[in-house]
Amino acid sequence: MDELQGKTATWRFDEEKVVIQYSSRWRNHALLKALARCEVPLPAIAAVEFNSVAKKGWQLQLRLRERTDPYAVVGPLLPEKGQPFLLAGGPDTELLAEYYADQLRIGADAARLGDGPRPPHEYALAIVPPVPLHIQTSEGRAMFDGQMFRLEWSDDASSRKSKKRRMDYALADIQRVEWFPQRSLDEGYLRVVTWQEDDDAKSAKPRKDFACLLTEDSAKQDAWTLVMAATVTAHLWAAEHSGSPQPANAAQLTADTRSVYDRIRELGRLHEEGLLTDEEFTSKKTELLNRL
Template structure:
């Protein structure tokens, strides 16, 4: 397995995966320390970006397919040093880094041409910790078991929260999970947003919001709440990994020959993109052909 070492991590390459081992040095971003290791299948990658900055070194970044990267979905406010799929290094290793970027692009192109490309949502689950996941902040704890996220507050939380003590939200009721890191003028927090939450609830002050878990003056707490937000997001995606068009195609179609042919072509496209299994494609295609 080939290796490329950078400032914050070492990347290992084979024909199927990019395995990232993050450094544990004190200068390494807290999120990377929390993740420790990450394995990215080549078919999860949409693009490979390589940038040379001359004497300042180089940067190699993986951009994953839509709905494959839960960290990017919830961590848009991350500083560059906290990007988990970005590696930078000095000018002495630039040629090696560029070589690996070129080889990886070839592997990604081959995967994208494959007829068995898996849905992006499946990769997202492999990039987050296994459940149950339990985290702790200065205000309390959050636990997610794959179906329900539970927030519980310590005695240091606001009186509204300590009076309630704990709440639980089923995955089916969650629209999204927001994450905001602590800043000079902002509280850091994890917020569960449900489908039924009104505008006032979505904008409530985090210290009073029963759907929020605060962080306080801790990069590690910010990192763990981001990981929790990404984990819940990945499971949300996995629950909705079949688009509305799939449901439409499995409904009873019109019977005109041209419409049937159009639907068969559309089924073929969804099958190629990995949105229909071989069995689903064959069954529905046979049903449509019977209508001719």
């Protein structure tokens, strides 16, 4: 396999996939350290972008096909240093990196053409960690086995949650999973949105919401809740294509969800081009998600 080493990871690739081994050094973003390793099938890649950064080196980024990258749709846009499919390096390896970018682009184009009608969600399942997946935060645990999602709270949770102890959600009952990282004094959380969510659930504060698992004072907890949200999302995409039973209004809701995600991706592009500030992007994205 060809190999390209950058500041945050090492990429190894052949005619089938890109294997990304993330560095465990302490300065690396918590998400990359949580993932440790990731495989991206070449047919999942929509584009390969290479940019030279004057006097600073280079950046190589994989843009994945629609409904293939669950990390990009479950919450706010990740900072550059936390994007799992972006690699940067110094000026001394720029020519090598540009050469490999061309090779990856050629390989990805050929793989897509030869892949036939395979649905993108299959690649999403390859990109996220295997199930069963268990994560721990200061408030409790989340567990997912591919069909059932469970939130379980510890004695450190609010009295409302600690008395309830746990909530189970069948995959067929989940519309989406949201992720919100910690911001300033606000707690971060993972949140399950069901097809039948009522107004009381929408108005509940995260600390008292039975659909939420909080994170507190820990980038590591934020990273693992993002990994969990992305993993459940990948399985939701797969369930849509498998013919799994859904509520009567699910077809329309799914169409609405896709429309929202398409608009969020467009906002992300405008944000990356500097046409939207961080605050404008977050505000507009939250507004779109609240319409679901």
